[in-house]
Amino acid sequence: GENVEQHPSTLSVQEGDSAVIKCTYSDSASNYFPWYKQELGKRPQLIIDIRSNVGEKKDQRIAVTLNKTAKHFSLHITETQPEDSAVYFCAASITFGNEKLTFGTGTRLTIIP
Amino acid sequence: GAVVSQHPSWVICKSGTSVKIECRSLDFQATTMFWYRQFPKQSLMLMATSNEGSKATYEQGVEKDKFLINHASLTLSTLTVTSAHPEDSSFYICSARERGTSGNKAGELFFGEGSRLTVL
Numbered sequence: 402g403e404n405v406e407q408h409p410s411t412l413s414v415q416e417g418d419s420a421v422i423k424c425t426y427s428d429s430a431s432n433y434f435p436w437y438k439q440e441l442g443k444r445p446q447l448i449i450d451i452r453s454n455v456g457e458k459k460d461q462r463i464a465v466t467l468n469k470t471a472k473h474f475s476l477h478i479t480e481t482q483p484e485d486s487a488v489y490f491c492a493a494s495i496t497f498g499n500e501k502l503t504f505g506t507g508t509r510l511t512i513i514p
Numbered sequence: 515g516a517v518v519s520q521h522p523s524w525v526i527c528k529s530g531t532s533v534k535i536e537c538r539s540l541d542f543q544a545t546t547m548f549w550y551r552q553f554p555k556q557s558l559m560l561m562a563t564s565n566e567g568s569k570a571t572y573e574q575g576v577e578k579d580k581f582l583i584n585h586a587s588l589t590l591s592t593l594t595v596t597s598a599h600p601e602d603s604s605f606y607i608c609s610a611r612e613r614g615t616s617g618n619k620a621g622e623l624f625f626g627e628g629s630r631l632t633v634l
Contacts, residue, residue, distance in 0.1 A: 435622075444607060444625040445558070490557060500611065501548060502623060504558045 403428040407505030415513050422508045424491035425473040431493040434474050438487045486512045516542045518610050520626030534594045535629045537608030543588035544610035552605040564591040598633040605630050
């Protein structure tokens with residue numbers, strides 16, 4: 402089955418600086434890669450996703466890059482703000498067949514004011 | 515966006531009792547729902563895939579007789595934790611995929627609010 406690894410497990414950045422979180426996946430058939438933000442005790446919220454037919458996607462301060470050959474993808478947050486503090490999870494799935502999401506281990510991001 | 519609702523949001527029960535958690539898709543039909551378990555400061559671990567009108571598919575290591583899943587309609591799936599024990603205390607989250615999605619919507623999942631179970 403799919404295995405998703407995520408690094409770092411914790412990340413602290415100064416407000417206004419950029420944050421980068423990286424994930425690798427094992428199943429070359431995976432073609433859908435969402436990123437979720439989860440605040441304590443709440444549901445995961447989809448913040449951005451990318452499909453295997455593109456290499457990069459951007460939405461305001463958030464961007465995701467995908468390297469299919471190397472089987473890794475990254476989340477980039479620019480101009481970080483205190484409200485960006487949360488746990489971020491990457492995930493991977495195959496959008497045909499059982500389509501189940503496999504999550505990474507999570508990154509606790511802390512923005513230092 | 516699509517809304518998934520879970521109930522109850524939190525529950526405390528005595529060891530040995532059973533607890534039922536409901537997951538409803540409020541404004542769309544979901545042929546497939548997924549149940550996840552999340553321990554404190556850990557990732558979401560898939561427990562089972564719930565398919566409407568058929569038996570759930572359980573992940574390796576998840577006891578199907580302990581975690582009963584029923585997906586009787588296109589908008590409701592239930593997870594029953596039978597004979598709960600303190601080690602079953604966790605945050606249980608369901609997610610659902612809208613029926614018939616494809617293309618740029620393929621694979622998108624919508625999560626419920628989660629249910630925090632505490633077994634005394």
